[in-house]
Amino acid sequence: MFSSHSKLYRHASPGVQEELLALTSRLRSVITAQGVVRRTTAAIERSQWLAPAEWSALQLEAMRALALHAGRRVPYYREMFARLGIDPRRWRSLDDLTEIPVLTKDEVIAAGERLLAEGGPWLRFKGSTSGTTGRAMAGWRDRASIAFEQAFVERQARWAGYRRGERRAWLRGDPVVPSRQADGTLWRMNRAENMLMLSSYHLTPQNGAGYIEALEKFDPVMIQAYPSSVGYLARWLEEHDRNYRGKSLRGIVTSSETLGEAERRIIARRFGCPVFDWYGAFERVAAIGTCEHGHYHVMEDYGRVEFETNGDGTANLIATGFGNRVMPFLRYRADDRVVLADPGFACPCGRSFRVVERVLGRVDDAIRTPDGRHVVMLDWIFSGLFGLVEAQVVQERLDEVCIRIVAGPEFGHREEQALLLRARDRLGAQVIVRIERVAQIARTRNGKFRQIVSRLSGSNETDV
CATH class of the missing domain: 3.30.300.30 (ANL, C-terminal domain)
Structure with missing residues (x-):
């Protein structure tokens, strides 16, 4: 109702728009189950340091519990388990999970609300995505699922040196400035989150200096951005033989698009800080994040990820997220691919999570x-x-x-x-x-x- 996509927001004055952004953030905080955020945060601060055998046991326990829930409460899985004789109580290792057939996007679309859990929280939130195929797929979440996701996103931000409440800048897909506006103030302040929100829709050579000046004046500790958006500003700095002059910036966290290695290098060079790339998915089945040493880690405490190799060093993701019991996807084939790292590689950060060399994701034109x-x-x-x-x-x-x-x-x-x-x-x-x-x-x-x-x-x- 009050978001930057709303008609009310688009027709409000800049001052009122900033009040609406703050109000939206406060409402989101109320909707999100903060107790779940705190409990999940405490748990994953410990689990990120587990040895492989320990997180494998954690995954087996989580998979068994989620599958038992799905077999009892989700019509799609209840029918499948009965038809195939699947009983998660018999699982003794992660290899036993292959009893469940791989789930595809076409099957999710065809199943529709048969993938929704019966009963449970009455407050549910529906979204949809086109993903890499351009086909609309609906998905449902509850307050606990949103909180679970938030805890992991915040952990990635901590890996980048950020702590909740510090200054941050946001350069993503929110239309915080009307599209009809060509120049002037192309950003808004969200005071509820101490966050400067800049329009990613108005990046032009003429506006580059204004964006950089606004960022340097606000001096965020972290920038969260589309790779293409912050990359645009990095190329603007390169073309003008300038470096970013903010003093507090510790890290830039990119997500939602594929981050190329050349793009990463120019961003890091011109902004003078590491780039932390985050991979997530609308289906909330897998998360991959960048540690302090620049390596991509599969978040083993977020979900169970299997690599379906393609024979060329790349692999498809078949994954199950642990956080969404309203619409659980068991062994879902995601649209994205990764480049596998040497299985014997041990990251200097000390986390034993598996490492992938690169997230290929989707590669689109602009x-x-x-x-x-x-x-x-x-x-x-x-x-x-x-x-x-x-x-x-x-x-x-x-x-x-x-x-x-x-x-x-x-x-x-x-x-x-x-x-x-x-x-x-x-x-x-x-x-x-x-x-x-x-x-x-x-x-x-x-x-x-x-x-x-x-x-x-x-x-x-x-x-x-």
Whole structure:
């Protein structure tokens, strides 16, 4: 109601917008089960130092408890366990988990609310994602699930040197400044969280100096950002032969996009601090975070992750998150891939969590706009449009994009207009948006779906 996506926020004055941001944060804090945050935080501060045998035992216990819950309370799993004769009480090792078939996104969409637990907390929150395939999938969480996730995100922030209450900057997907605004103050202060929230939608060569000046003046201890957004500012600094001059910055935490090694280097060099990359998923089945030595650790206390190797040094993730009992996903095949590290590698940080060399995640192009912006992460414009089977954004001209959609029977004129309005709001008035209905959307040579395809000169058209 009060978030930066709301109509009320968009039409408010900057001062009122800041009050609404603070109010939203306070409401979120009330909704989140703070007791669960504290208990989970205490537990994972200990579990991050467990030996492999200890966290394997922890995972087996957590998997057994979650599967027993799913077999009793979740219709989808109750029927499956009965059909296949699965009894989690018989499990004696993590290898026994393979009794449960791998769950795919198509199966989640087909199962729908049969994956919801019966009974339990009445207060539940529904979200949706298009993910890497552009297909809408609904997901449900409760207060405890949100709190569980928050505890792990906060632990990653502590790895980056941040403590709750210190100054931080936020440069992610929140439209904190109206898209129609071209210059001026392109950020808002959220005083409830001591957080400067900067628009990721207004990054242009002309605005670069203002962003850097605002960050240096606020002097955050940590910056949380999309890699492309903070990378844009790092390249601006590079082009102007400047370094960031803030004195308090200890770490930058990136997430939600793939962080390339070249991008990491220029960010670290120009901002003068380490970059900590975080991988999570809408399905909340796996989390991978960067430690103080720059290595990616699989959060073994967050969920059980299996590596499905592809024979080329990469692996798919098959994972089960421990934090969501409202809609548990057991052995879910995530859309993302990782590059495996040497299994014998021991990180100097002292944590025995398994290490991956790189998180490949999804690799998409960016949409470029006439005013110089690079727009990525368009998931929000598709969110909640459940008649949408697949969608892809294609740019062949600087001032025009085409959204190709494969639409089901539920996707009518109203949904199409909603998609048009969202896309225009995200891309700005200078970009013409067309919607083209197609029977199917082509994949790359190796079968990958690309949600954003740019055919402008200088774009990345590598078939990866």
